[in-house]
Amino acid sequence: MATVDRLIVLATSILLFAGTTVFLVSMARHDVLEWMLRSVEQAALQFSPPAIAVAILLFVLGFMLLRLGAGPRRGNRAIVRETSLGEVRISLVAIENLVRRVARQVRGVKEVDTLVEIGDDGIRASLSIMVAPDINIPEICDELQARVEQYVRDTVGVDTLKTRINVRNISGTEQRSRVE
Numbered sequence: 001m002a003t004v005d006r007l008i009v010l011a012t013s014i015l016l017f018a019g020t021t022v023f024l025v026s027m028a029r030h031d032v033l034e035w036m037l038r039s040v041e042q043a044a045l046q047f048s049p050p051a052i053a054v055a056i057l058l059f060v061l062g063f064m065l066l067r068l069g070a071g072p073r074r075g076n077r078a079i080v081r082e083t084s085l086g087e088v089r090i091s092l093v094a095i096e097n098l099v100r101r102v103a104r105q106v107r108g109v110k111e112v113d114t115l116v117e118i119g120d121d122g123i124r125a126s127l128s129i130m131v132a133p134d135i136n137i138p139e140i141c142d143e144l145q146a147r148v149e150q151y152v153r154d155t156v157g158v159d160t161l162k163t164r165i166n167v168r169n170i171s172g173t174e175q176r177s178r179v180e
Contacts, residue, residue, distance in 0.1 A: 008064045015058065077118060079158055090156055092116045092123075099125050102151040106144050108135035110171040122159040123152070128166045141165045 078089040096114045103112040111130040116123055125148055131140055145163045153159055 008061060012061050012065050095156055098155055099148055102147050103127055103144055106140060106147060108132045108140045124162045126164045128168045130169045130171050131167055133170050133172050137167055
């Protein structure tokens with residue numbers, strides 16, 4: 001998580017904690033409903049610039065917190081290697097492109113979609129392929145897994161933890177619409 005994101009989470013957490021504390025203290029007074037209605041009336045009558053600024057700040061913080069929680073997790077993910085000359089970062093997108101390239105070189109693979117994720121012991125590659133109709137599917141999957149593992153090890157320098165293959169279709173069996 002980036003520093004800015006951590007600061008947003010910290011600020012939002014503090015505000016939520018303070019709001020919860022105020023609410024619980026007011027509940028202890030047993031006149032919560034009356035107090036809340038009075039507060040809403042006063043806020044509606046007094047649109048002061050500081051109150052508007054705080055409301056906008058809370059809205060922006062809430063929106064950014066939602067983005068952090070629901071946003072994509074793949075952003076700038078990369079494998080980092082420290083060398084004597086500095087840091088080398090290989091992005092997952094680059095590794096996906098390498099996997100896609102080696103998969104297309106396997107005889108019988110017509111189309112391929114890839115997804116690469118970082119695991120604890122290496123990387124996980126998921127391939128969704130379309131194959132030719134006259135190919136032995138178990139053989140092509142074994143060859144594809146071996147080639148991907150070897151190519152990633154030789155090119156990137158990282159072992160693949162697991163290579164999953166999903167044969168999504170056989171080439172030439174797609175539904176074609178007929179025009180009559």
